[in-house]
Amino acid sequence: MENSQNFINENYLNYIKSVSPRTNESKTLFRAFLVGGLICCIGQGFRYLFEYALGLSGNELAAFVSAVMIFLGAFLTGLGVYDRIGKFAGGGSIVPITGFANSVVSPAIEFKTEGYIYGLAAKMFVIAGPIIVFGVASSVLVGLVYYGIYNIF
Amino acid sequence: MRTMYFKNNPSILATSSIGGPKETTGALGKYIEIKGEDDTFGETTYEKAEKQMLYTVIKNSIQNAHKEIEDIDAIIAGDLLDQIISATFSARSFDAGYLGVYNACATFTEALTIGAALVDGGYLKSVVCGTSSHFSSAERQYRYPLELGCTRPPQAQWTVTGAGACVLGNGDGVKINCATVGKVVDFGVVDVNNMGAAMAPAAADTLYTHFIETGRTPDYYDAIISGDLGVLGSHVLIDLMWQKGFDISKVYHDCGAIVYKIKEKEYQGGSGAGCSSMVFCSYFYKQLCEKSLKRVLLMSTGALLSSLSAQQGESIPGIAHAVCIES
Numbered sequence: 001m002e003n004s005q006n007f008i009n010e011n012y013l014n015y016i017k018s019v020s021p022r023t024n025e026s027k028t029l030f031r032a033f034l035v036g037g038l039i040c041c042i043g044q045g046f047r048y049l050f051e052y053a054l055g056l057s058g059n060e061l062a063a064f065v066s067a068v069m070i071f072l073g074a075f076l077t078g079l080g081v082y083d084r085i086g087k088f089a090g091g092g093s094i095v096p097i098t099g100f101a102n103s104v105v106s107p108a109i110e111f112k113t114e115g116y117i118y119g120l121a122a123k124m125f126v127i128a129g130p131i132i133v134f135g136v137a138s139s140v141l142v143g144l145v146y147y148g149i150y151n152i153f
Numbered sequence: 154m155r156t157m158y159f160k161n162n163p164s165i166l167a168t169s170s171i172g173g174p175k176e177t178t179g180a181l182g183k184y185i186e187i188k189g190e191d192d193t194f195g196e197t198t199y200e201k202a203e204k205q206m207l208y209t210v211i212k213n214s215i216q217n218a219h220k221e222i223e224d225i226d227a228i229i230a231g232d233l234l235d236q237i238i239s240a241t242f243s244a245r246s247f248d249a250g251y252l253g254v255y256n257a258c259a260t261f262t263e264a265l266t267i268g269a270a271l272v273d274g275g276y277l278k279s280v281v282c283g284t285s286s287h288f289s290s291a292e293r294q295y296r297y298p299l300e301l302g303c304t305r306p307p308q309a310q311w312t313v314t315g316a317g318a319c320v321l322g323n324g325d326g327v328k329i330n331c332a333t334v335g336k337v338v339d340f341g342v343v344d345v346n347n348m349g350a351a352m353a354p355a356a357a358d359t360l361y362t363h364f365i366e367t368g369r370t371p372d373y374y375d376a377i378i379s380g381d382l383g384v385l386g387s388h389v390l391i392d393l394m395w396q397k398g399f400d401i402s403k404v405y406h407d408c409g410a411i412v413y414k415i416k417e418k419e420y421q422g423g424s425g426a427g428c429s430s431m432v433f434c435s436y437f438y439k440q441l442c443e444k445s446l447k448r449v450l451l452m453s454t455g456a457l458l459s460s461l462s463a464q465q466g467e468s469i470p471g472i473a474h475a476v477c478i479e480s
Contacts, residue, residue, distance in 0.1 A: 013342065
């Protein structure tokens with residue numbers, strides 16, 4: 001029977017591996033650290049601002065800061081700036097919560113041309129969907145483990 | 154035998170090419186006939202923009218050949234989008250026969266081969282062959298939304314926003330002398346960002362078959378032009394041909410590697426069904442007409458994957474068709 005395994009040419013694949021350019025890790029890691037750190041500093045700045053100016057604390061404060069950062073991520077995506085930051089920063093702008101906003105807003109903008117229901121709404125979570133699914137699933141799992149440890153020991 | 158000879162020498166009567174802002178400011182930009190001011194070409198979606206590009210080059214190539222649409226028997230066209238909608242929807246506006254073809258980025262030479270055979274055999278008097286691609290519509294279909302902040306790996310290529318079309322018929326012009334039909338070759342490359350590596354073995358197979366069956370050597374040609382292997386894929390092809398005993402490095406060019414101004418910025422260069430058609434219909438066709446190039450082997454290369462096949466873990470089969478064009 002025909003099988004795609006038959007097509008693997010080990011010599012060629014090794015040769016390709018040796019001639020393909022590699023990602024310059026020291027450069028990309030440094031950029032990710034720089035931009036990722038900067039985004040977190042901005043978040044921390046808002047945290048201090050809301051704590052001292054509005055007198056918020058605890059979960060309320062955390063939610064407020066998250067909301068502002070998500071808004072900024074979405075806003076910069078809409079302006080077409082966030083993808084440029086991402087091109088420079090790599091993982092540095094994907095990991096913070098602004099990256100999550102970017103991954104929801106960017107397909108929503110892009111697929112608007114196919115209508116609000118089958119385009120925008122249906123495709124909105126095409127990238128963030130897996131993150132949400134596995135995020136919720138792992139939080140349930142961790143919750144069960146935590147419950148087990150807390151009650152048994 | 155996979156090589157066919159055209160005894161009546163069908164001619165390329167005229168061409169037309171169009172490119173987006175990035176392409177027209179690239180190294181070959183000044184040769185491109187119609188320069189798009191923005192990448193929407195006055196349309197509301199990128200798919201419609203691509204259709205508009207292909208429609209424009211088909212229309213203009215017919216005009217450049219001093220013909221009317223009634224003189225055209227068939228349009229042979231293709232593109233990268235699902236169900237080749239750009240080709241089909243641009244053909245909708247013409248009162249002519251339509252053959253939709255798909256071989257990914259090798260579609261242009263596939264269309265040329267079929268068109269040349271139909272004209273050579275006397276079955277049709279004149280046909281238009283054209284292909285298109287658009288960065289934003291291809292990106293949407295194969296990769297990520299445009300505004301998503303992600304980085305491209307260094308082996309990636311950039312889909313060309315452009316289209317090219319040419320009118321084939323009997324008359325004065327550069328002649329299509331023969332064509333070698335490619336076969337699907339797969340060496341097991343699974344990296345969807347490394348198209349050059351996936352397509353190079355197919356290009357090497359077609360080129361080798363062409364040399365063996367015609368008895369020609371690389372010296373016979375003033376230029377051997379591949380479609381969109383990119384910088385990396387070009388090196389791989391030269392290496393593979395060297396292993397088979399042919400040194401093509403002196404006459405070899407790749408449309409993808411030369412289309413943009415700065416290689417490094419777009420990594421390995423351009424790709425897409427519109428890459429070889431836009432570059433051939435502008436720069437190389439002009440060189441042929443001016444006789445600064447006399448014998449050219451145009452070999453568009455295609456990666457025959459879909460986003461589904463890639464997700465199901467299939468490797469990427471490649472294909473390449475070669476067409477010999479002489480002035």
